[in-house]
Amino acid sequence: MDGFVVAFSGTNMMLVVIGCFLGTVIGMLPGIGPINAIAILFPIVLQFDLPPSSALIFFAGIFYGSQYGNSISSILLNVPGTSSAAVTCIDGNPLAKQGKAGPALAMSAVASFIGGTISIFLLILLAPFLSKLAIDFGPAEYFVLMICAFTALTSFSEGSFIKAMFSAFIGLAIATVGIDELSFGGTQRFTFGLLELDDGIDFIVVVIGIFAVGELFLFLSDKANLTKEKIIPLGRIYLTFKEIKDSFAGIIRSCITGFFVGVLPGAGATIASFLAYNTEKKMAGDKGNFGKGDLRGVAAPESANNSSAVGSFIPLLVLGVPGSETTAVMLGALITLGVRPGPTMLVDSPEIFWGVAASMFIGNLVLIVLNLPLVRLLAKILQVPKWILMPLIAILSIVGVYVINGSEFDLILMLIFGLVGFIMRKTGFPIAPLVLGLVLGGLIEVNFRRALTYSYGDFATFYESPISLSLWLITLFSIAAPPVFRFFRAKMK
């Protein structure tokens, strides 16, 4: 609990504010979302030797800020940075076209704030309770848990399940490159005699390659991207009391939905915002103006979005297992910083949990207090031409990758993965499972081999304990669930 107070230290507060602002600016850029921002900034932050909790606080700030930035670009440009912001476009952009961009942006901030704050309290309430369950995890349980998270994330991906699984296995395969730590004498695996590959392929290099460089290639491949942005008049950037009152119930409802959807690995902000939007649309019935510019159509997904982001931290912080693409990248960041992820993280390093919780709270506050008044300035930033922003991202990524190890080889790997990421997006192979596979691959294998070593080769260890059995059930459920969800989604349309 004193972790919460510690998080309010001068450095950490400053980190949250800077993180939020930077995150918003980066998140605003069309096509760039929180993952890209975290990926690009990570190696640079690494150089500052911050304690893991401070680094994570900074990234939580960026995460938050970029969610808001996404909303800005959804509302003003009809271009969401990530799929979760796509729902905001539906009512947000019509509002902007009607000259009501200001109130829409304000509603986005307010709904996010309320939704976020409530879900943080839920996080603080639930997490310690869940962590008590987590102490009974041995390597076998942990292995099954990761399989479960894996399957959930993969099966909820858009598109072909087979392709998503294949992406996941590619990620796992990349993770096997390097010297094997568990074997006596340290066998080299798949290094082709290259010394640089002995330590394996750096997670950051892959992530920057895919999400920064790959993004640049994607940008270039879409002709529409290179046209200039039009200036949209913002109008007033505050909400009337009536507007807040009308949306309030919806915000609370969406917040609860969002939080619990966010906790489930795999089901993330996209499903949460979609569900919330549809619920509010039904609740408003004939009195609503959804689709043509209803403020509640912005409030619902924004609140759900934010609270699902908070919810998605629960599997990460309590169990050490990421439930989404973004939390997978954050986990990778944590591992690089030397934090031991896992069910005991809450016991061994509680300051990380409290630090993140506090930073979310402060981040929310910063968004309302700082970013909203600054939104006119931020909108101007959108006017900065692409031919400055994109090259800056290129240079920033390249510098970032180089300073990790001072290695030109990493730069070439970055380029390769940039092309890989580009090709994957074009051919319909989802990227999230690859990231997850890369981040968890090492841990999955280590736990697998350890569990079998302890059980003297008996595979029964993977389904003996009640925890393992329930996890297998959840795994099966998550394979069966998406077709069911899709059925309902089609029905709702």
Added chain:
Amino acid sequence: MKFLTDRKYALVMLFFSMAYCYLTVSLEADYDPTKEKYFPFFLSVAMIILSVLLFIFPSQHKNTWPKGQQLVSIFLLAVAILVYSLSLAHVGFLVLATLLMGVCMWVFGATIKWIAPVSVAVSISFYIIFDRILGLNLPTGILKFLF
């Protein structure tokens, strides 16, 4: 049998999976699950199975590869990054970053009059911020005589 794009991908996937499988089989250890061969081998077999499955159950994915000008831009950017990576130690950050920035700006649609000044300005500022202020090491390369 319609040759959907997914089926073509499945063939490529099969090729890479089998290559990976070959690599795992060539590891020296035995197939004891606690040793280092089992897990990658299992992965490669799973990937082969998935490739076959994709061939049998392709999705309706449609291709949207870039053409013409866009393809040229992407190729240029990739080459620029490659040249940067290979010659960084010899030529140094300042020169290469300027060139890279210039190529990027051109590829993303900047007008000629902006490219030179902005590239030089950005490359110098990055050098100052990262090498001098933050203390990270960026190679000076052929401009060593200036420092």
